Amino acid sequence: MPERDFDTIYENYSRxxxxxxxxxxxxxxxxxxxxxxxxxxxxxxxxxxxxxxxxQLKGWLYRVSVNAALDFKxxxxxxxxxDEPVGAEVADAGATxxxxxxxxxxxxxxxxxxxxxDDIYREPLVMYYFSEMSVLEIADALGVSEGTVKSRMxxxxxxxxxxxxxxxxxxxx
Amino acid sequence: xKDNIKELNLENELPPEESAAIDRLLSDFAEAENSxxxxxxxxxxxxxxxxxxxxxxxPAAGKKxxxxxxxxxxxxxxxAVFVVGLAAFAVIRALPFPGMNGKTAAGDIISQSxxxxxxxxxxxxxxxxxxxxxxxxxxxxxxxxxxxxEPANTAEPVNSEDVSEILPTMFPVKGGLAGFVKLTRFxxxxxxxxQLVPDLLPEFMELKLGEAGIFAxxxxxxxxxxxxxxxxxxxxxxxxxxVGVARFxxxxxxxxxxxxxxxxxxYLEVNFQGFSREAAEExxxxxALCDLExxxxxxAPTEEAA
Numbered sequence: 103m104p105e106r107d108f109d110t111i112y113e114n115y116s117r118x119x120x121x122x123x124x125x126x127x128x129x130x131x132x133x134x135x136x137x138x139x140x141x142x143x144x145x146x147x148x149x150x151x152x153x154x155x156x157x158q159l160k161g162w163l164y165r166v167s168v169n170a171a172l173d174f175k176x177x178x179x180x181x182x183x184x185d186e187p188v189g190a191e192v193a194d195a196g197a198t199x200x201x202x203x204x205x206x207x208x209x210x211x212x213x214x215x216x217x218x219x220d221d222i223y224r225e226p227l228v229m230y231y232f233s234e235m236s237v238l239e240i241a242d243a244l245g246v247s248e249g250t251v252k253s254r255m256x257x258x259x260x261x262x263x264x265x266x267x268x269x270x271x272x273x274x275x
Numbered sequence: 276x277k278d279n280i281k282e283l284n285l286e287n288e289l290p291p292e293e294s295a296a297i298d299r300l301l302s303d304f305a306e307a308e309n310s311x312x313x314x315x316x317x318x319x320x321x322x323x324x325x326x327x328x329x330x331x332x333x334p335a336a337g338k339k340x341x342x343x344x345x346x347x348x349x350x351x352x353x354x355a356v357f358v359v360g361l362a363a364f365a366v367i368r369a370l371p372f373p374g375m376n377g378k379t380a381a382g383d384i385i386s387q388s389x390x391x392x393x394x395x396x397x398x399x400x401x402x403x404x405x406x407x408x409x410x411x412x413x414x415x416x417x418x419x420x421x422x423x424x425e426p427a428n429t430a431e432p433v434n435s436e437d438v439s440e441i442l443p444t445m446f447p448v449k450g451g452l453a454g455f456v457k458l459t460r461f462x463x464x465x466x467x468x469x470q471l472v473p474d475l476l477p478e479f480m481e482l483k484l485g486e487a488g489i490f491a492x493x494x495x496x497x498x499x500x501x502x503x504x505x506x507x508x509x510x511x512x513x514x515x516x517x518v519g520v521a522r523f524x525x526x527x528x529x530x531x532x533x534x535x536x537x538x539x540x541x542y543l544e545v546n547f548q549g550f551s552r553e554a555a556e557e558x559x560x561x562x563a564l565c566d567l568e569x570x571x572x573x574x575a576p577t578e579e580a581a
Binding site: 117 | 312
């Protein structure tokens with residue numbers, strides 16, 4: 103059973119937690135809040151975490167992160183509904199037009215395509231590339247087979263290629 | 276609901292070189308995006324919060340293993356006693372009856388047709404088959420359907436998010452799953468490392484627990500018929516259900532699909548292959564939690580309680 107201290111857990115899994123939450127919230131500031139809350143939960147749960155394997159810990163962290171983000175989003179939407187007029191909902195990628203302009207075309211296009219992709223294809227891509235989870239870990243976390251994960255990732259890459267081409271964005275093949 | 280068949284039917288695969296290019300593009304993009312996240316600053320904030328909450332993290336002083344300790348306040352102690360009391364109550368409710376392996380909780384009967392919960396006793400017009408009978412026809416022991424049913428209001432799952440809520444609480448519905456069935460509210464509490472396993476799996480089915488997550492699957496063949504059970508999370512459900520309610524959705528070949536809303540945001544799609552509707556629903560109703568070793572799951576006591 104692996105021995106872990108909090109700093110090591112944070113170092114190894116902060117990306118996983120952050121992007122699992124970001125996938126739900128699409129807002130960097132909110133995601134940072136949720137990430138901090140999740141790691142506070144980790145601090146409270148060090149004894150339960152201790153016997154977990156790395157794969158178990160990853161799955162647990164992913165689930166806790168998504169649930170925490172969903173809770174945050176639900177609370178947020180209630181506040182938005184009560185406090186702000188319609189239209190004040192969070193922006194799709196948490197980036198202002200100014201931010202977008204500062205990014206190069208390809209990056210902005212990739213982000214746009216990724217954000218616009220059906221969640222069923224986006225989720226495994228984000229887990230794989232951003233959270234650095236393996237196909238097996240993704241399959242376990244999502245409760246589907248490895249084959250299904252691979253199929254969805256292939257399909258996601260294909261959608262990415264098609265939409266980038268449609269936008270006139272080249273990528274080196 | 277997503278059409279899994281269509282999903283897997285991928286025509287025109289991306290050429291390998293193009294797929295590799297997209298792979299590189301996404302890797303670079305993820306790296307660039309990650310570089311804009313200030314993980315160090317977040318860590319500092321977390322540690323500041325921890326100090327405020329009297330949680331000390333001390334891996335640096337020689338010993339590498341980190342520990343979090345929480346100061347037990349009077350309020351915390353009282354809360355711990357309450358949580359343990361609730362958990363104990365739920366465990367008692369989930370205690371096995373003779374012949375059970377302990378994973379199945381109470382078998383209270385509640386009719387929930389069109390979201391109206393009745394409070395009748397289980398009766399002969401419950402279309403569910405003998406709940407103690409598996410698909411293979413063997414008696415395994417089961418929910419205590421002979422025990423008096425409790426009124427619906429006392430049988431409702433606890434609404435708070437303490438650990439007692441993750442214990443299974445199942446309500447076989449009078450009239451089967453043609454309408455709705457109240458299963459359990461599952462909040463995936465942070466301390467939960469449990470998986471969802473039907474209590475009444477036939478003996479010829481082999482249970483497979485994943486490395487992580489709440490999901491499990493089972494496969495087996497009997498008299499040349501393949502049987503399987505699996506469940507997976509879906510992000511969006513076309514059918515709106517009350518929390519804790521499951522519903523039969525469709526049949527794909529010999530595969531039966533059920534939708535189960537386990538909490539406010541999470542829907543599960545539960546699939547049974549090879550089973551009749553009656554047998555599948557019997558299994559569905561027997562889903563209980565087990566831990567990652569396949570043993571009946573009991574939440575660990577909190578540090579305060581210990």
